[in-house]
Amino acid sequence: MKRVVLLVIVTFLMVSMILPQTSIFGANEVQLRFLSLQVGVHPEAPWLEKTVNDFNALNKGKIKVIIDGVAGDQACWEKLRTDAAANTMPDLFTLKADRSEFDVLAQSDRVVDLNSYLKADAEFKKKLNDPGSLETYTYKGKLLGVPYAKAYVGIYYNKTLFAKAGINSFPVTWDEFFAASDKLSKMGVAPLALMTGENSWTSALMLAHLIGTSGPEGLKWLQTSPKDQKFNTPVFINAVKKLQIMLNQYTTLDAIGAGYGVAANNFLQGKAAMIANGPWMIGSFSDPKSAPEGFEKKVGYALAPGNGVIAMENVAYATGSKTKEKRDAAVKFLKYLTTDDVYAAYLSVGGAGPCFQTDLSKVKYPAINQAFLPLAVKAKNQYTIVPNAVKPAVIDALAQLLPGLADKSLAAEQFAKQIQEISDKN
Amino acid sequence: MKTNQEQRRFIVLALIPAVVLFGTFYILPMLGLIATTFFEWNTIKMGGFIGFDNYLKMFQDNVFYIALQNNLSWSLVAMFIHIPLALMVALLLSKKFRGWKVLRTIYFLPHVISVTAFAVIWMNVFNPSFGLINSVLKMIGLGAMCRNWLYDQATAWPAILLTWVFHVGLYAVIILGEILSIPEELFESAEIDGASGIKQSFHITIPLLRNITGTCVILTVTGGLRYFEGLYIMTNGAPNYRTETLALYLYQKIQLIQYSYANTLGVALLAFGLLFVITGMKLFKLGKSDW
Structure with a gap:
């Protein structure tokens, strides 16, 4: 009897190891790793957590964004740089406008060009209408991120x-x-x-x-x-x-x-x-x-x-997904980030200026700003x-x-x- | 004959795991490091073959010479001040006067504190607004001598050396261990012959400490070559590269994604270390017994 139980457990473990993405628990759920420094005591951490949770709830069983938090600018940049070197880019990450970081990632050729997604979605293209912001995140004709914050x-x-x-x-x-x-x-x-x-x-x-x-x-x-x-x-x-x-x-x-x-x-x-x-x-x-x-x-x-x-220009959000399935899911999340409520909540936290068309009446800027x-x-x-x-x-x-x-x-x-x-x- | 062969086979078999591990984790990466210095590697991906360009660049780089000079001065201070101080402390402690064990522990304490904490303590000692040194100078009417010790070009490197040079506890304890293992009979005979305590130290103890002193010199110099955290926290090479060392400069180049140049500096550091170890071993005739 013991042997049979043991055999069942071993078989179960082996199957779950072989089929982690398409297991019996979540048929074809796409999991996206979101490398972010907006964790812990970061003022934008609650916003990110809520945004990710809401998105996951909306896409239950289809897409799941998992936050891979690395606190601190430098530590997060080093992780991203290492991921780029090892060709294990996160599916979602913050792309900084700072040339010392942007140029390194752009030259690495590991960041997904979003132009084809803009061409395929007129609404999305219309929304991203700030030419200055778009130019900041464009490298050799490739749009590498959705511009998000201007300071x-x-x-x-x-x-x-x-x-x-x-x-x-x-x-x-x-x-x-x-x-x-x-x-x-x-x-x-x-x-x-x-x-x-x-x-x-x-x-x-x-x-x-x-x-x-x-x-x-x-x-x-x-x-x-x-x-x-x-x-x-x-x-x-x-x-x-x-x-x-x-x-x-x-x-x-x-x-x-x-x-x-x-x-x-x-x-x-x-x-x-x-x-x-x-x-x-x-x-x-x-x-x-x-x-x-x-x-x-x-x-x-x-x-x-x-x-x-x-x-x-401060930050954009970008994807480094390798497969089409993951890229499509990541872009779906990027589009979600540009929805009015999500964006207004973000701008209200940090007091940043908008990088694309949005309903600013929803933004509650801090008094100083x-x-x-x-x-x-x-x-x-x-x-x-x-x-x-x-x-x-x-x-x-x-x-x-x-x-x-x-x-x-x-x-x-x-x-x-x-x-x-x-x-x-x- | 058969026994010898079996013994040899056993030695070879016993050595294999160590050799494989050493080769995998030290030799191969080291060879990889040397190989990358001949390629352009200033982005995430490695570029083409550039021959000795990185080495030429290094020999034309002023900061490399400042770093090398600082590493050299650190080594000289280690040899001529740090270890002799440790030797003196060890000789004193070997007299086993009252409370010597307490003193030995006190000397050893700085090695128990983390380098980071230690660096922060020293930053506070040298702080220009509320630091210990400037406060004392003001108190005794020498306020005119106050300065930003860690960021004044004239005092930055000596200040850095000062944070380390008196931490002799570890080597004092190592040397003391060796002193205590010298047979008592040698001292007893010398005493019968009328040799004073100082004479015994100079004619018996110190000559017998050649091996351990050489080992300590090599350890402290190679430790100095690798020393990074304290420097990074206290000055990060500033002001004007006055406190730069090869280990620190190498890291700064990695931060600037100049990987192959950083690796070239790594090769220089390796060469400097090897040169020192080999010279030190020959100079102190390490491995040769005095007994």
Whole structure:
């Protein structure tokens, strides 16, 4: 009897191992692996979980999306890069507009071209109607992702500290900006939350604002392709000179070598009066684990001096499925992501700008963003982030060279020369 | 004769699993690593054959020389400061004065703490705003000497070396073990002949520690070559590549998807390590008994 039971168990296990996808439990259910960093404490995690659950319920027995969560930008990127190298791409994943990531995946030829799906579905094609967004995710004529989030990045400022320093409104010229910084500095508050560690994010954003608002040459500089970029130019050197003043006089002592966490914390704890950052930071203003109670009421969001704003494509969703069956299922999910309710819920969480036609009346933007977005959309100077205009090695080099710029052991011209050499060699 | 053959067969059979594992997990990847350095590999997929281009690029790369120089200075500090300090501590502890076991444990403590935690502690010690060093300098009226120790080009590398050079506990314990195994009779005879404690140390103990000292030097230098986490957390090579090492630079190139160049740096690291191990073994005549 024991032998018979054992034989049945073994046979059952063998059959279920051989036929995992088409088992007796779910006839022909297509399972999709969704590699995502929107898990754990990520502010968009609840949105993703609900979206996936709703989609799975709608497609019960046919398609099942399974979240393969990897917390943290860097860790998730490394997983995706490894998957691409091993040719085991996830069926669904976030495709970042950041050139250092996008180019690597685009060149790998492992991301599915969505053009044929757009051609086959007029409704879907009509919906994705932002040519700028589509161009961002197009590589050699192939559309590699459904554009999903666009961010307008300005400068957050602490209204209470500004008022204490006798500054009534956010500066609209760079001269006013430095005068305001002087007042804040004299009050004993660091005007800016900068950082030179990691990818020098907040410092690089200030550099983009300085370049982008310097005139047509600046805008042109930020539109130049990384391989053609020139650093020994007045537009870059002048911006670096101003950044040097910020790093040398108007930031916290611990900014040199600091990562994003330190810079953000300096702003959130009122040690620094301004920080350049995107809408994804809004959630932390009212998070009791990050900021003091009521901090969100103290924060204003302004355009950069010179009427400038960073208008950057942020993320798209893409598929790397190998089989037609899985590709079709993945595209069905991508289409689901573009439905009004799902998209409105997403935009309401992160405060991002839309990348395609949608019913914006359903979006409940955070209060800080509601006042800022109309200004941002109409800003005279709109430009991208520095990482989109330079090679990844240049961004990597910022962490090496900014400390020298800060302590003035490196002049702006030398800085530009060294950056040029690094860009040429890589 | 037959017994010898059987013994040889047994040795060969016993060695096979180790050789297969070593070959699969060390030799083959190492050969693969060397092979990839001759190909272009700057994207997810490997490109075409480029001969010695990566090696030429490496020899024209200033950062490679800074990294190599730092690795070299680390090795010299290991040989001439780190291990001699460990030797001194071991000699002192071997006198078995009151509380020597407690002191031995204290010396060993830093090796029990994770490298990451240790790096964070040192970052706080060197922090320009609230760090221990700057606070003490301000307290004793030397505020003018305050600086951002880890990010000032002049002090960054010495500061990094300082975080490690005094952690001699592990090697002190290894050397102490060897000292304690030296036969007591040698010291007793020397004492009868009127040799002082210092003379005994210089004429008996230290010469008999040649093998273990050589081993410790090789261990600490190769450990230094591989040391990565602390550097990555504290400075990641900044400022201006002053704290770059080959292991760190290699990782940064992997992050930039410059795989074949990273592997070329890996080959350089391997060559540097091998050169050092071989030189160290010859210099200290490792394996030759003094007894």
